[in-house]
Amino acid sequence: DTGSAAAVPIDPRFDIAYVTPVTIGTPPQTLQLDFDTGSSDLWVFSSHTPTSQIRGQEIYTPDKSTTSKLLDGHTWSITYGDGSASRGNVYTDNFTVGGLAVASQAIQCAQQVSSSFTTEESIDGLLGLGFSTLNTVNPASQLTFFDNAKSKLGSPVFTADLKNKQAGTYDFGFIDKAKYTGEITYVPVNPDPGYWTFTSSGYAVGSGNFSGSPITGIADTGTSLVYLPTAIVTAYYRQVQGATNSRNYGGYVFPCSATLPPFTFGVGETKFTIPASYMSYAPVTDGSSTCFGGLQSSSGIGVNIWGDVALKAAFVVFNGANPPTLGWATK
Numbered sequence: 542d543t544g545s546a547a548a549v550p551i552d553p554r555f556d557i558a559y560v561t562p563v564t565i566g567t568p569p570q571t572l573q574l575d576f577d578t579g580s581s582d583l584w585v586f587s588s589h590t591p592t593s594q595i596r597g598q599e600i601y602t603p604d605k606s607t608t609s610k611l612l613d614g615h616t617w618s619i620t621y622g623d624g625s626a627s628r629g630n631v632y633t634d635n636f637t638v639g640g641l642a643v644a645s646q647a648i649q650c651a652q653q654v655s656s657s658f659t660t661e662e663s664i665d666g667l668l669g670l671g672f673s674t675l676n677t678v679n680p681a682s683q684l685t686f687f688d689n690a691k692s693k694l695g696s697p698v699f700t701a702d703l704k705n706k707q708a709g710t711y712d713f714g715f716i717d718k719a720k721y722t723g724e725i726t727y728v729p730v731n732p733d734p735g736y737w738t739f740t741s742s743g744y745a746v747g748s749g750n751f752s753g754s755p756i757t758g759i760a761d762t763g764t765s766l767v768y769l770p771t772a773i774v775t776a777y778y779r780q781v782q783g784a785t786n787s788r789n790y791g792g793y794v795f796p797c798s799a800t801l802p803p804f805t806f807g808v809g810e811t812k813f814t815i816p817a818s819y820m821s822y823a824p825v826t827d828g829s830s831t832c833f834g835g836l837q838s839s840s841g842i843g844v845n846i847w848g849d850v851a852l853k854a855a856f857v858v859f860n861g862a863n864p865p866t867l868g869w870a871t872k
């Protein structure tokens with residue numbers, strides 16, 4: 542079997558996050574979920590979510606599904622890198638993504654979500670595509686959709702083809718040659734503690750020389766920006782007129798009129814260039830002439846993160862074979 546579904550930016554102006562349609566239950570209930578390779582819980586706004594915490598999101602109602610089963614006594618609770626959080630109970634039900642079906646997928650139903658989830662009405666929940674070891678369900682952790690689907694897939698892979706300000710695609714079980722150019726460079730993945738962790742071969746700022754120092758980090762579709770070591774980030778913003786590291790805005794900002802250099806990162810022998818246009822993330826507040834950078838420092842996070850700003854510049858193969866690898870191709 543295979544599956545293929547669109548990854549649609551939640552805001553046409555800035556690539557903050559992408560959502561993908563899924564169906565849950567019988568008859569099918571359609572929700573838009575944020576596919577997140579940086580976590581491994583599949584959770585949804587539901588009939589168990591207090592109505593005061595719902596603002597326009599679609600919800601999953603297990604009681605309306607003839608195939609839902611309560612996973613008695615199981616609970617979950619998760620906190621994300623930006624401090625947002627959710628928790629709740631667990632059902633199993635039929636689940637499909639782009640025509641790929643899993644019969645008894647653990648669906649974590651939110652009984653509590655933090656305010657940033659309530660205010661983001663275009664995200665009905667998250668679908669974790671990290672390794673199942675990260676799943677937070679107690680007393681028994683649950684498998685991700687990808688791990689449940691793997692045995693049905695021609696090849697144990699999924700691919701991310703995220704795009705700038707337009708819909709991209711998540712494919713499951715096959716690698717679409719039409720989506721990339723040249724060869725795919727595969728690099729090892731360390732699946733411990735559960736992220737798609739790989740080592741980049743280095744970076745360059747604009748037309749500067751390539752620095753071949755290895756950068757270990759995670760490929761994270763659920764994070765908007767790129768978070769790298771301070772030395773790299775300062776080298777980048779040194780090339781941006783008027784850039785400052787703003788405590789007020791919590792990162793590097795610059796005049797939206799500034800000329801930005803592109804940013805190049807290496808995977809094996811292949812080089813990926815993030816265009817300057819991706820490196821200006823968004824005005825710090827609506828209408829402001831001060832812009833927030835798409836590259837920020839990872840100091841204080843504890844891990845380097847290759848988020849959407851970087852992933853949009855490549856076609857990425859998440860190879861769930863044993864051992865797992867990551868494939869990167871230009872497009």
Ligand SMILES: Cc1c(C=O)c(-c2nnc3c4c(C[n+]5cc6c(C)n(C)c(C)c6c(Cl)n5)n(C)c(C)c4cnn23)c(C)n1C
Nearest residue numbers: 557558575579621622623624625661664763764765766842
């Ligand atoms: C260590 C880390 C992160 C690790 O992941 C991280 C981050 N970066 N984007 C996201 C997240 C997103 C993507 N996302 C980012 C958004 C931003 C920057 N803004 C202004 C809005 C309105 C966003 C929405 Cl709705 N969604 N989502 C949906 C969740 C649950 C995230 C959790 N963390 N997160 C930050 C900001 N930091 C410091």
